[in-house]
Amino acid sequence: xxxxxxxxxxxxxxxxxxxxxxxxxxxxxxxxxxxxxxxxxxxxxxxxxxxxxxxxxxxxxxxxxxxxxxxxxxxxxxxxxxxxxxxxxxxxxxxxxxxxxxxxxxxxxxxxxxxxxxxxxxxxxxxxxxxxxxxxxxxxxxxxxxxxxxxxxxxxxxxxxxxxxxxxxxxxxxxxxxxxxxxxxxxxxxxxxxxxxxxxxxxxxxxxxxxxxxxxxxxxxxxxxxxxxxxxx
Amino acid sequence: xxxxxxxxxxxxxxxxxxxxxxxxxxxxxxxxxxxxxxxxxxxxxxxxxxxxxxxxxxxxxxxxxxxxxxxxxxxxxxxxxxxxxxxxxxxxxxxxxxxxxxxxxxxxxxxxxxxxxxxxxxxxxxxxxxxxxxxxxxxxxxxxxxxxxxxxxxxxxxxxxxxxxxxxxxxxxxxxxxxxxxxxxxxxxxxxxxxxxxxxxxxxxxxxxxxxxxxxxxxxxxxxxxxxxxxxxxxxxxxxxxxxxxxxxxxxxxxxxxxxxxxxxxxxxxxxxxxxxxxxxxxxxxxxxxxxxxxxxxxxxxxxxxxxxxxxxxxxxxxxxxxxxxxxxxxxxxxxxxxxxxxxxxxxxxxxxxxxxxxxxxxxxxxxxxxxx
Numbered sequence: 049x050x051x052x053x054x055x056x057x058x059x060x061x062x063x064x065x066x067x068x069x070x071x072x073x074x075x076x077x078x079x080x081x082x083x084x085x086x087x088x089x090x091x092x093x094x095x096x097x098x099x100x101x102x103x104x105x106x107x108x109x110x111x112x113x114x115x116x117x118x119x120x121x122x123x124x125x126x127x128x129x130x131x132x133x134x135x136x137x138x139x140x141x142x143x144x145x146x147x148x149x150x151x152x153x154x155x156x157x158x159x160x161x162x163x164x165x166x167x168x169x170x171x172x173x174x175x176x177x178x179x180x181x182x183x184x185x186x187x188x189x190x191x192x193x194x195x196x197x198x199x200x201x202x203x204x205x206x207x208x209x210x211x212x213x214x215x216x217x218x219x220x221x222x223x224x225x226x227x228x229x230x231x232x233x234x235x236x237x238x239x240x241x242x243x244x245x246x247x248x249x250x251x252x253x254x255x256x257x258x259x260x261x262x263x264x265x266x267x268x269x270x271x272x273x274x275x276x277x278x279x280x281x
Numbered sequence: 282x283x284x285x286x287x288x289x290x291x292x293x294x295x296x297x298x299x300x301x302x303x304x305x306x307x308x309x310x311x312x313x314x315x316x317x318x319x320x321x322x323x324x325x326x327x328x329x330x331x332x333x334x335x336x337x338x339x340x341x342x343x344x345x346x347x348x349x350x351x352x353x354x355x356x357x358x359x360x361x362x363x364x365x366x367x368x369x370x371x372x373x374x375x376x377x378x379x380x381x382x383x384x385x386x387x388x389x390x391x392x393x394x395x396x397x398x399x400x401x402x403x404x405x406x407x408x409x410x411x412x413x414x415x416x417x418x419x420x421x422x423x424x425x426x427x428x429x430x431x432x433x434x435x436x437x438x439x440x441x442x443x444x445x446x447x448x449x450x451x452x453x454x455x456x457x458x459x460x461x462x463x464x465x466x467x468x469x470x471x472x473x474x475x476x477x478x479x480x481x482x483x484x485x486x487x488x489x490x491x492x493x494x495x496x497x498x499x500x501x502x503x504x505x506x507x508x509x510x511x512x513x514x515x516x517x518x519x520x521x522x523x524x525x526x527x528x529x530x531x532x533x534x535x536x537x538x539x540x541x542x543x544x545x546x547x548x549x550x551x552x553x554x555x556x557x558x559x560x561x562x563x564x565x566x567x568x569x570x571x572x573x574x575x576x577x578x579x580x581x582x583x584x585x586x587x588x589x590x591x592x593x594x595x596x597x598x599x600x601x602x603x604x605x606x607x608x609x610x611x612x613x614x615x616x617x618x619x620x621x622x623x624x625x626x627x628x629x630x631x632x633x634x635x636x637x638x639x640x641x642x643x644x645x646x647x648x649x650x651x652x653x654x
Contacts, residue, residue: 222497248324
């Protein structure tokens with residue numbers, strides 16, 4: 049039975065990697081489907097990692113591309129690469145977003161806010177994302193500039209067991225509540241936050257509800273929590 | 282909250298208190314009558330919106346969005362369907378776009394009427410509240426005529442709307458506008474330029490523009506501080522670029538720019554602009570077109586993510602949707618404008634009297650359903 053399931057998942061993941069997402073989406077059973085998705089994310093991460101290693105071996109990618117038609121994200125990414133060459137993960141960035149390392153995020157965010165070419169004075173939104181049961185968590189920042197009227201998306205991934213990201217509460221004041229909300233839902237610790245505690249849930253809540261592997265606690269204040277039923281009745 | 286000194290007192294406002302506009306608790310540290318710190322405690326209305334979305338199909342999310350900001354449900358639907366249509370690259374018929382704008386602007390007027398009426402109530406004027414609720418009722422009647430619901434509509438669907446306009450709709454809305462526009466003068470006489478009202482709100486709770494931006498405050502609250510920023514104008518979505526309207530900003534007419542009165546008056550002016558948009562939309566509304574034509578049979582957006590902002594009556598309402606190609610969203614985050622507006626409360630109420638805090642809180646126009654989600 050379990051062998052069959054594993055076989056099914058492996059097949060689906062292989063097909064999905066080849067570009068056919070329907071193979072996974074057509075799996076009837078919800079649990080199996082989510083397992084397959086987690087496996088897919090993991091497989092992709094490993095592929096990306098391999099690529100990173102490869103490209104760092106080759107080292108010199110031709111950087112004199114045509115610079116017209118760059119989207120604003122790419123423009124900002126270029127700027128950041130010049131300033132912080134070690135912190136930008138170029139391979140995982142795309143036209144829509146910039147992927148960075150968490151280590152120097154506070155310095156980078158200050159640069160993003162104050163540099164005359166960036167001037168991102170407004171933090172629009174912080175979104176936490178769980179990339180799958182066996183992979184990492186991610187924090188996504190949507191920034192906007194009231195002066196230049198441009199926007200950019202920054203992504204920082206962190207380990208599931210040791211989820212720590214520097215806090216930007218001192219850069220954008222709204223970071224305070226947004227980070228508390230992300231902490232509340234995902235358990236991501238924002239280092240340097242002055243008052244990191246739950247915001248929407250009660251302070252004695254157990255677990256991180258928006259993680260994909262979240263399990264409802266059995267009792268709450270001595271009251272038995274009813275089991276979740278599959279689907280709607 | 283820090284250490285409370287000997288001559289200070291902690292006062293608890295809410296969660297059940299009429300001036301908190303829902304179930305909000307404020308932990309206020311007072312020094313005599315003067316407020317030295319406020320900590321808003323939220324979450325009493327948390328209904329796991331985002332977790333529910335991950336277990337629902339994309340169509341099932343729409344009724345949930347209604348229940349977030351229950352004062353302006355149409356605008357919440359609107360933001361979601363605009364994001365979904367951008368993600369799925371759906372082009373909706375012109376008639377649908379016009380119907381949506383009519384509904385969104387009607388709901389904006391209804392929402393502002395409630396905000397202004399209740400604000401009068403907060404600072405002690407009971408009559409305007411009744412006048413404004415009387416007029417808001419007419420808009421709810423129009424919604425009831427259209428889709429059967431008065432508060433939670435589930436009206437806008439991905440690719441279309443649930444019902445076509447009923448017979449005589451255009452005339453009804455024209456009738457409402459003819460009735461409503463002269464009423465604004467009446468509100469101004471009874472409330473806006475009332476001496477007591479000005480005394481209570483002018484120069485109180487001044488929100489400087491750079492503080493507002495840093496706190497992510499948006500919508501009428503930001504415009505009250507003199508920042509000319511409206512997504513309908515600056516990043517037009519749907520077909521807002523076809524309409525001619527002004528973006529009113531606070532000018533400190535009776536006090537300082539960014540005070541409670543400015544935030545109040547910007548909403549009053551916005552209702553005039555909404556009425557203007559409504560008249561243009563009614564005039565250009567295409568007569569034919571099937572409102573169900575562009576609704577996809579199966580909603581399965583391609584893999585990817587989208588961050589789409591729209592202008593709700595309370596400010597920048599944004600949805601961050603991540604799709605993995607399945608019928609359910611992988612992750613759906615709602616960026617709520619009232620959430621950011623409430624976070625600035627502590628910053629702008631320190632040093633004011635206790636009764637001013639009620640005036641400041643009311644001027645921010647928060648809806649707890651949207652803050653707690």
